[in-house]
Amino acid sequence: MGHWIINHGLTYFIQVVWMAINIFLFVWFFFIYELGDQYFYTRHILGTALAWARAPAAVLNFNCMLILLPVCRNLLSLLRGSFMCCGRTMRKQLDNNLSFHKMVAYMIGLMTAVHTIAHLFNMEWFYNSRQGKYDELSTTLSNLGDDDDETYLNPFRSLSDTPSYIVFTTIAGITGVIITLCLILIITSSMEVIRRSYFEVFWYTHHLFIVFFAGLVIHGAGRIVRSQQNIDSPYNLTYCKDDLDDWGEKPECPIPQFAGGFPQTWMWVIGPMVIYLCERLLRFIRYMQNVEYRKIVIRPSKVLELQLVKNGFKMDVGQYVFLNCPEISPLEWHPFTMTSAPEEDFFSVHIRSAGDWTQKLISMVEQLPEGAQGPKMGVDGPFGTASEDVFDYEVSMLVGAGIGVTPFASILKSIWYKFKESNPKLRTRKIYFYWLCRETSAFEWFADLLQVLEREMEERGMGDFLTYKLYLTGWDQSHANHVMVHFDQDTDVVTGLKQKTHYGRPNWEKEFEQVRNENPTAVVGTFLCGPAALADVLAKKCVKYSDVDPRKTKFYFNKENF
Structure with missing residues (x-):
């Protein structure tokens, strides 16, 4: 339990605080509109639906303030650098940015649904009151504003007005429809x-957030919900509501004066909107900077390696960049973990064919003449990830699945460069590396790096520093027979490495048990770049195999998120 708190405690604490703020805002504003005297007459027409419309609006303001911040990548990288002195637990929270972004989005979706449904009821009740279908007070309130010296409460100003007409002709109505449609498209x-399967659909539709925020800022200017302005003494609410004939005749019963509330949404969202605007401006500046190709290599398994050079570009291990190829699409940016080491004078990415964009890029490169520069490429980044913290642990477990090996290529290369120095300054004393692939060809482009590392470690007497295990999770009978025939060879028939390839999936119980036994007092960082199902397994194993005794082995789980 203690280590569960260490691994996940701060994350859940942040979520609890966020939820508590949401609940507080909802309850606080619900009772303002449900009990406030200034809304007494408005409530008389609309009932509890008034509070059910306005309380979600307050929660929406709060969450619309938050929704952009987790996707400001440069801001997160800046914070990650600022938190280097604050411990790994604080930095780990930044790796949950997309999870928090989704959580806030779900809350926005839920509150929008409640807000919209309540206002649909409000429109119906405003309409019925204007038509005189309720009591005398409702009808009188709805007729206010017909004379020059009066202010209105009911937005239906004519008996011929219908709910559909009001929704599609008022500022609040039309912007509300636009916001809701945008939100439905974004979420679905x-x-x-x-x-x-259709990343481009997701990418383009997500940019409707620009229309969403524009509509959101304008929405409140419609001031559809109105409150009484002359509620202060000597106004006698209890007496006036029952004696409509005395309105305007007695000083304690002046004709009620109504006005819409000052729009506040822009005050909540203006800060994050400015931050996001600066973020996009910085991305544009980076996009305009020249990027040159050092080398283009088509690796086995349709993996494209790009070695790129850009002035002033500095990276750390495990970081990622966003790439844009205007010849394919001027708007699409895709994230790729860098496979180069900080010690190299270029940065590289390995791109697997996994969709329309990557397939088009690989096809374009395949058609290039020998030695030609590739298509114009925009590069945004680098951005920090959990893998940056690998060297902060005494022992690290690196788990890559398929192309998810890319951040660990950067880490292992950096280790190789560090060991080329006579006295490498490394806190890390042991690395366990696990790579899971479905087919043999996927190993090919990375096996050469492992061969160099294997040889280098042995020459330096550091054979125990790196323990790696490769797992082939999919194979046929003919392949199994071929492996059996060559089993006695010194090197593996698949990779050419001394470490033989394992078949099937790792027994994580056994692996964690081994790491704990070999490192009885260590703090172990477990890093994954792979699917969510594997993340759940490893996160649970980190909790299970962490000892409650602070002097014994502890496992901390970290996952790459894009």
């Missing part, structure tokens, strides 16, 4: 199945 296109 963000579903996993669409994002994975």
Whole structure:
């Protein structure tokens, strides 16, 4: 339990605080509109639906303030650098940025639904009151504003007005429709199945957030909900509501004066909007900077390696960049973890064919004449990830699945460069590396790096520093027979490495048990770049195999998120 708190405690604490603020705002504003005297007459027409419309609006303001911040990548990288002195637990929270972004989005979706449904009821009740279908007070209130010296409460100013007419002709109505449609499209296109299979649909639809925020800022200017302005003494609310004939005749019963509230949404969202605008401006500046190709290599398994050079570009291990190729799409930016080490004078990415964009890029490069420069490439980054913290741990477990090996290529290369120095300054004394692949060809482009590392470690008497295990998770019978025939060879038949390839999936119980036994007092960082299902397994194993005794082995789980 103690280590669960260490691993996940701060994350859940932040979520609890966020939820508590949401609940407080909802309850606080609900009772303002449900009990406030200034809304007495408004409530008489609308009932509790008034509070059910306005309380979610307050929660929406708060969450719309938050929604942009987790996707300001440069801001997060700046914070990550600022938190270097604050311990790994604080920095880990920044790796949950997309999870928090989704959580806030779900709250916005829920509150929008409540807000919209309540206002639909409000429109119906405003309409019925104007038509005289309720009591005398409702009808009188709805007729206010017909004379020159009066202010109105009911937005239906004519008996011929219909709810549909009001919704599509008022500022609040039309912007509300636009906001809701944008939100529906954004949320539905963000579903996993669409994002994975039709990324372009997700990408373009997500940019409706610009229309969403524009509509959001304007929405409150409609001032559709109005409150009584002359509620102060000598106004006698209890007496006036029952004696309509005395309105305007007695000093304690002046004709009620109504006005819409000052729009406040822009005050909540203006700060994050400015920050995001600066973020996009910085991305544009980076996009305009020249990027040159040092080398272009088509690796086995349709993996494209790009070695790029850009003035002033500095990276750290495990970081990622966003790439844009205007010849394919001027708007699409895709994240790729860098496979180069900080010690190199270029930065590289390995790109697997995994969708329309990557397939088009690989096809363009394949058609280039020998020695030619590739298509114009925009580079935004680098950005920090959990893998930056690898060297902060005494012992690290690196787990890559398929192309998810890329951040660890950067880390292992950097280790190789560090050991080329006579006295490498490394806090890390042991690394366990696990790579899971479905087919043998996926190993090919990375095996050469492991061969160099294997040889280098042995020459320096550091063979125990790096323990790596490769797992082939999919194979056929003919391949299994071929492996059996060559089993006695010194090197592996698949990779050419001395470490033989394992078949099937790792027994994580056994692996964690081994790491704990070999490092009885260590703090172990477990890093994954791979699927969510594997993340759940490893996170649970980190909790299970961490000892409650602070002097014994502790496992900390970290996952790459894009």
